[in-house]
Amino acid sequence: MSDQPAGRRTAGLGSFDERRARLAEMFEATREIALALEREVTGVPGTRHSARLAEAVRTLRRESFRIMVFGDFSSGKSTLVNALLGQELLPMKENPTTAFTTVLRHADQPRAELYEDQVGSGGEPRQVSVGEFLRAVELELDDDDLPGESPYLWGVVYGPYPLLRGSVELIDSAGTNESRRREKVTLAFLPQVDAVIFVTPARGAFKDRDQDHYLRMLQDLGHQEIFFVVNQFDLIREREREDVRRRCRRIAGQYTRRLDRRVFFVSALDALEARLQDPVPPAAEWDSGIRPLEEALSEFLMHDKARIKLLRPAELLVREIVQLHRSIGGRRGMLTRSADELQESLDAGRDKRENILKGLELIRRVLDTWVEETGQLLATEVERFIRELTPRVGEWADDLPKLDVRLLRRDRMARYGDAIQQIDDALNRRLQLELHVFAEGEEGLPAFMHSREAALEQSILPHLHDFADRLEELRGELTGTRDLVDESTVRQLLHDMSVHVPFRVLSRTSPAASWTNAAGVLAVGGAGTAAGAGLISLGLVSWVAAPVVLSAGAVYLVGRRIVKSRLVEQAVTEYASVLTGSAPEIARQYAAECTEGLARWAAGLEQELAGWYGRLVADTEETIRKLRDGRDEAERDRRALDGWAGHLNAIEGDLTDFKQHVLDEMR
Ligand SMILES: Nc1nc2c(ncn2[C@@H]2O[C@H](COP(=O)(O)OP(=O)(O)OP(=O)(O)O)[C@@H](O)[C@H]2O)c(=O)[nH]1
Ligand SMILES: [Mg+2]
Structure with a gap:
């Protein structure tokens, strides 16, 4: 260690604990700057950046x-x-x-x-x-x-x-x-x-x-x-x-x-x-195939654990510093101009601003249309699926388990009721399985939603690009710095969609999870009580359950005088016919719930985009106010920003050396 050249503070790295303490110091120093910047920009310290940095230090320690x-x-x-x-x-x-x-x-x-x-x-x-x-x-x-x-x-x-x-x-x-x-x-x-x-x-x-x-x-x-x-x-x-x-x-x-x-x-x-x-x-x-994994893991733990313990947070710190530099650069860019100049840019940018707002409106329309279309197509898709199922319900009867006769001891009416309940339960389980395959299988809803996602991407990506480009252009004019808008930044915006696309909610439900209960839920408390997670929250279970209960009732009445084999046949026919009859309503209800989820996602996206624009304009107006109030305040802010940028540069330099050392020494 003593033969390390003197110079930057990371040069003599020392033990793992010393290195870790050194890195933690860099984190603390960066967090101070993040806090100060957050106070300056939002008036509230302790938001995103500083919280992430604090978390990383805890993990490091x-x-x-x-x-x-x-x-x-x-x-x-x-x-x-x-x-x-x-x-x-x-x-x-x-x-x-x-x-x-x-x-x-x-x-x-x-x-x-x-x-x-x-x-x-x-x-x-x-x-x-x-x-x-x-x-x-x-x-x-x-x-x-x-x-x-x-x-x-x-x-x-x-x-x-x-x-x-x-x-x-x-x-x-x-x-x-x-x-x-x-x-x-x-x-x-x-x-x-x-x-x-x-x-x-x-x-x-x-x-x-x-x-x-x-x-x-x-x-x-x-x-x-x-x-x-x-x-x-x-x-x-x-x-x-x-x-x-x-x-x-x-x-x-x-x-x-x-x-x-x-x-x-x-x-x-x-x-x-x-x-x-x-x-x-x-x-x-x-x-x-587990052994190669274990070997790689144990090699990793033996040789790389300490390195990763330091390098992972160091990497995160580099990314945070880049972000902080960016915020400082933008803010500083505004403060170096005069109030009049800035106002002029803001005014001159009026066309641009209008275009940005128009772009936003366009995005809103594309999203709304897509959500509506998706809802309609989804309804058609679900209805088609259910209709295609019904001719096969007859075949399901072949697999019906034997009726449990021990349960059929009471009076005749009750006996038929029980028997039908058992048939219904079995058919329901089968239906649930089919729905599961539809929700999960490559050919079913996932394929449908993929095609819808692709359609949305195709129609919306150019508009998102335009919007982001224009916004960055305006930012460039106001602050002198602009972020490059690349494909991944724009695509990132759409990523969240997948979490909100309801087919995933549907696909989460497993066959065994909820089916047998559905008829009971409906009988006891109506469809509303079926609220909960997954399929059930989307109403599909309770709606599909409706025909089941009706079917039980219908057969129950005619069933007084029919023999058992006829009973099964009759129940299956009833089941299939009520299922077909309810298909449009099931599909409509389900699609309505999905549409609601998608609309919420779309509204969130619009809000986020509007927020980007709103913050840029609000920041500019706030800076103009400061500059108008007198150069002193603005000058003070500028000096503070310069100070922070200088600190960050120093930390960055240390960090580069630090990373290099860790890599070299532990190799
Ligand atoms: N055929 C096969 N089945 C597996 C394998 N690994 C897990 N499974 C099965 O997959 C199912 C899910 O396994 P879990 O280990 O519970 O999965 P998990 O990722 O922990 O699931 P969550 O806790 O719900 O997130 C179980 O039925 C497992 O038996 C595998 O390598 N081959
Ligand atoms: Mg698990």
Whole structure:
């Protein structure tokens, strides 16, 4: 160390702890500037930038190294964690399962903690046994067959896990794209982790643009070493595997430079099953693909852990500094001009401003038209699907389970009622399955919504470009600095859409989750009581349930004098005919609910764009006022901005050296 050249303060790096303290200092200094700037610009310190920086420092200072398993719901995250631990610890199920973020830590004695508050908020945990924890973390269907909400936001399980020796923590998260609430909790945890294992299901891996959205989010948080696990690889047919591998590597290649050590094709379930056997069958374990992943992970933990602990936040800091420079540059640009000049630019820019507003209006119209069209097409699509189903209802009868005669002991009327209820339940389960395939299958709603998304992109992207270009032009004239508008900035605006597109809500519902209950719900409280998550909140279940209940009633009356085989036949016919009859209404209701969700998303987007423009004009007007009030205040502001810019430059210089050193020394 002593032979390091003197000069910048990072030159002699010292021990890991010294380096970490040095980086934390850089963070603190940057946060001071962010706070001051926020006070100056918005009048409220402590918003976005400074909060992110504070969070990053907390993560940096934490002694443990956190690796989070992150990805879509039901992609097999919990199964993978179990496979890595070599035991069946966390709950794994076909339906959305993990209720909240679970941190796994090594300790000799098993125990667990449950937290009701966000990490870092100081709330005391509830101390529980591991068994109690595991019951709490498993999403349960409540009395109405809806996934219950957990009171807990996160928890810790301690146990003798050799993998996690040396202060490594493995984190299982609630899946994305399932419930907004659970997703929010998962995303809030992300800035607090040092590394990420991104799990995607092999069937339709990286399929949605929101995968891209989450991956960008990870990049923005400074994650440059993501482990990609393409899971459930056993479900891919042998002859298709190479294609899937190639495609996944191509996509992952956009986010990592070390494809060989960062992308893995795994069957977590096979790995777990192999490891639960005694002795472990080596061939099965090897075929599951888990070993190369583990080797890469352990190499990473051995050689790169300390480097990443420092480099990840350093990367994030670089990005934050760039943003801060940008804000300072814009503000300073305005202050260096005279009030008259600025006013003149604002006035001269009147045409531009009008064009910007016109552009906004145009975007609004495109969005509104798209939302309306999508609603109409969706109604047609759902109606068509249901109509096409009905001729097949007759075939479903072939698979009906035997009636449970033990339940048929009461008087004749009640007996028929019970029998029909059983037939209805079975038909309902089948219908639910068909709806599920429609909602999830490549040919069904996802394909429909993809085509709608593509249509929207095609019609709206040019307008978004125009709008952003014009706005930046105006900003350039007012401040002397402008952001370059590139394709990804504009596309980023549309990314959020996928979260709001209701087919995902629909596709979340699993066949077993809600069906049997629906008729009961309707009978007891009307369609309104079916409010809740997923399909049910969209009304599809209760509307599809309507014919079922009617059918039970109709057959119940005629059924007094018919024999059992006729009863089934009659029930099925009734079921099919009422289902067809209700198709338009079911489709209309469902589409109306989807349209509402999309309209909310569109309104949010419009509001955001209007906000960009509004803030630029308001900032300019505020600066003009300051400049008019006398040069003193403006001059003071300018000096302050210069001071901050100077500080940031110095920090940036230190940071560059720091990063280089860490890279060199730890290689
Ligand atoms: N065939 C196959 N099935 C798998 C594999 N991994 C997981 N599964 C199954 O996929 C389903 C979901 O697994 P989980 O581990 O609960 O998925 P998760 O990502 O934790 O789901 P959430 O907690 O809901 O986000 C379960 O039925 C697993 O048995 C795999 O590699 N192959
Ligand atoms: Mg899980």
